[in-house]
Amino acid sequence: MRGLSHMLGSWQDARSEVLALFSPEPAAAELRARHLAMVTRLSPAVMLANALCGVLVAGSLLGSLRRPWPLGTWLLLLLASCGWAGWRAWRLRGALAPASVSPRALWHATGHAAWLALLWSAVSALWYPEVPVGQQLVIAMLVCGMLGAGAFLLAPLLPASLAWLCVLALGALVGLLRQGGGSALTVAGMLCVYAAVVLAGVRSVARQLQARINSEREAARQGQLVSLLLRDFEEHATDVLWEIDRSGLFTHVSGRLAVLLGEPEAVLAETGLVQMLDDRHIDTEHAGGLRALRAAMARGKPFRDVLLQVKAGDSHRWWTVTAKPLLDEIGRSNGWRGVISDVTQQRLTHQRLAYLAHYDSLTGLANRVQLRERLSQALEARGDPPRRSALLCLDLDNFKSINDSLGHSVGDGVLRLVAQRLQSIVRRSDLVARLGGDEFSVLLDDVRSDEEVAQLSQRLLQVLNSPGEVRGQMVAIGASIGVALIPDHGTTIDDVLGNADLALYAAKEAGRGRCEYFAPALGERSRRVVSVEHELRQALQRGELSLDWQPWVRVDTWELLSAEALVRWQHPTLGSIPPAEFIPVAEKCGLIGEIGAWVLQRACQEAQALFGNLMISVNVSPAQMMRTGLLDDVRRALQVSGLAAERLEIEITEGIFLDDTPTAMSNLHQLKSLGVQIALDDFGTGYSSLAYLRRFPFDTLKIDRAFVRELLTHHDARAIVRTIVELARMLGMRTVAEGVEEPAQLEVLRRAGCSSVQGYLLARPAPAEQMRRLMDSWDPNSRPDPGDLPASESMQFEQFLPHWPATTERAS
Structure with missing residues (x-):
């Protein structure tokens, strides 16, 4: 039963394959044309072979038949059929094969194959019983050879091959049955088996041919598609x-x-x-x-x-x-x-960002980054005698009063005037930099003597302390200068900067408008650092560290989105010590790992206990990020607190990219794979580079408060903020603006498309319990109205507001 079922299934498959060839679909028409072309190419030789075989068979049987005229008639019909088919195929040998043919052409080919098979089957059906054994052997060999050879030659045309096979086998069976006897029945059975094997082989060959044709068609289609895509690529x-x-x-x-x-x-x-x-x-x-x-x-x-x-x-x-x-x-x-x-546009964009990273946007002077680079070069200079340089730190004495009384526009004009005066005095090889606010620095390169530094400092004081006209108003400008000599007053960048700052503070304390040099007596700040380091080692054990929280608010919905954990240190005798003072100390003395782990665990515990589903953000210093144990600290904090990794965001600064340590990058990628969010803090003010954004997929860019502070007064600050927001949007990142203190700043950020904001306008940093009460009482409808500003602020805001087209609100 299983064999019969298999035979029926094979017959049904063959029937489906045959019917598919007669389909009117374009694909079937193309397939028929390819199959007919294969058979047509062989037709002249095949017809010649049939004619020669027919002559040989007739000559072999002629002496054994009682009536020779039927054999002659058969031979004439065979020769006529072969000659007609061979002539047609020969005539078409040079013509191009058609791309498609109708089912009618397949019917004609099948009919011709059946007719030719019928002629050959007549030999076995009519004369096999009448001839002697020797001629029977010739007929048997003829049938076997014709059955196999013809079926496989016609395999590309499966219907014609089946017609040939069935008709020829049927004629042979008729001849065997006419002869009768046990041996004839045995041979008939063997013939059926042989025909079935040939049928299976023909079907296999036909399938392979069809698969090859389909592959060629698919390859041609793919080639056309590739050509089309290449042509479209070249055109557009x-x-x-x-x-x-x-x-x-x-x-x-x-x-x-x-x-x-x-x-x-x-x-x-x-x-x-x-x-x-x-x-x-x-x-x-x-x-x-x-x-x-x-x-x-x-x-x-x-x-x-x-x-x-x-x-x-x-x-x-x-x-x-x-x-x-x-x-x-x-x-x-x-x-x-x-x-x-x-890549011209990309290069120009990169150059613009590189300029913003190395130059002050207001004055065009070098910024802190470029100053540090030049200081590094000056410190590394060698010679005999050693090459000497000097760093002058300048601070305007009454700049705050100018801003408060005359407005920010006049204050900006004063800063530009100071920049021009400084550049007009120094040599071409010297560097003038603006460090921020009203702080400037001058790096005097390759000075010959201390007297040369003193003379130049006095000239700077004379120029800076003289009044100047800004926006039609005479403004009294004053400055103080602190000087640190290189290498006398420091062998590292931070030492030189710190000592120059100490000298500047001494100049301001001594009455302003004067110049002071660094002296060892001014090293109280260093002693303060030593004291802070000593007390910091016991701060955790004594429970002096705590966390304050400051929320982020989503700009478009005014909903609380996240809260940033801010570490605080309240010392019993030194008082409140800001993070900006003790975090660098912790990094230098190796305590940052222990403090950072405590902050992570405490932040996760307080958030899990009090903040519901609110996200939290924890700042990680560069030194902490470069530790191999950071990932363990994060995992332990999440495990102990039960906080979901997706609720934790780690904030890093661009300082981790300076040394480009493999450990820092490995920690970043492992934190990302853990599910923790990553934010790039203070973007645009430090060592910003598009390369950082390409090397690591940050989730959030935090816009530094320096840009936010100048949003209402400096169009270039607004342009930078819009550029950062658009860059973040294209890279799929959120944006958070820090230091938002005025409703007008919020409105400008909203129009720029900034995702979230953080600052005193929302809430000051507070302990976790107060943060919880703020969450409970938060009203999404309490967004400040920029129209409630003072008149001076509102007037400035209205001056640039029309130039800011409203942008589509973006979800964070």
Whole structure:
């Protein structure tokens, strides 16, 4: 029963395959055309073979038959059929095969196969019983050979093959049954088995042929799709494809390539890639890229993103070139294929961000980052005698009163005037920097004597202490200067900066408007650091550390989104010591790991106990992030408290990227895999670089309070904030603005698309219990109205508000 069921299933499958070939669908029509073309190519030779076999069979049987005329008639019919079919196939030998044929053509081919099989089956059906054993053997061999050979030759046309097989086998069975006897029945059974095996083989061959045709069709479709995509890429993408041969000449010149290079396609076809780039590079700054390109091609290795600065038309552009070699079957280079990308806009954006990272946006002076870089160079300078430098720290004496009485616009004008005066006095090799607010620094490079420093300091005081006109008003400007000599007053950047600050504080305490040099007597600050370090070692055991919390609020819904944990230290004798003082001490003396672990665990416990589902944020210092045990501290805090990892956000500063330690990056990635959120704090003021955002997928960017503080007075601060917000949005990150203290600042941030805000406008830092009460009493409808500002603030706000188009509210 199982064998019968299998035979029925095979018959049904064969029937389905045959019917599929007669389908009117376009795919079936294309398949029929391919199959017919395979059979047609062999038809002349096959028909000639049939005719020769027919002559040989007739000659063999002629002497054994009582009536020869039926055999002659059969031979004439066979020769006529073979001649007609062979002539038709020969006539079509040079014609292109049609892309599709109708089912009618398949019917004709099947009918011809059945007719030819009928002619051959007549030999066994009519004359097999009448001839002697020797001629019977000839007929048996003929039937077996024709049955197998014809069926497999017609396998591409499964209906014709089946017709041939069935008709020929049926004729042989008729001849055997006419003869009768036990041996005839045995041979008949063997014939049926043989026919079934041939049928199975024919079906297998037909399936393989169909699979091959389908694969070829799919490959052709994929090729067309790739060609279409490449054509669309060349027509619409900003990147341009190119291809050169072994000699370096272009072999593929697209319209976009001609437009990019500004040359006709005919000219480019006779030009080499390297020659074209060599003719267009404009300076020596990126000539190394051209050398790198030549070297990469000489090595025969793939390369990518080789940067070149070229002249395209009347403008200067930046291109990157990426390519791989084209190899023949034995691995020899036949040329190159690659892409030219215009990265001018990205370069300009990067240069703008680099400028903002190294220069003060208000005055155009160097900022703290650039000052530290130059200080590092000055400290590393060697010579005999040692090369000496001097750092002057300046602070305006009455700048706050100018801002309060005359307004921020006049204050900004004063800062610009001070910057101009400083630059007009110093030498070209010196550096003038603005550190923030009304703090400036001047780095005097390669000074010959202390007297030279003193003379320049006095000239600076004279210039800065003279009144100046700002926005039509005469403003009295005064300044104090603190001086630290290098290397006399410090061998590290922080020592020099700190000692110059100490000297500045001494100058201000001595009456302002004067210059003071650092002296050992001013080292009380260092002694304070020692005292803080000593007491800090016992602070945890004595329970002197605590946490305050400050909330974040979602701008669009005015709902509490998160709370930041802020560590506090209340010493019994030293009083309240701010984190800015004791955290650096903890980093230097190695206590940051212990304190950081306590802060993490305490924050998670208080949040889990009091804050419901509110997210929390914990700041981790660079030194703490570089510890190998940080991940264990976070896991332990989450496990002990029961806080979900998704509710914890770790804030880091850009300082961790300075040393680029593998441990810090590993900790970041492992925290991310743990489910903890990562925020980049103080973005835009430290060592900001797009490279950091590419290397690690941050969840949040925190906009520094320095930009927020100047939102109402400086258009460049607003532009920077909008740029940061847009950059974060494109990278899928949230934005949190710190230090929001005025409703107008909130409104500007809302219009810029900032996700969340934090600052005194919402709440001052407070212990966990007060934070819990704030959560309970929080009203989402209590957003401050920017119209409630004082008149002066409101007037300034209205001056720039129309230039800020309303943006779509974004969810954090």
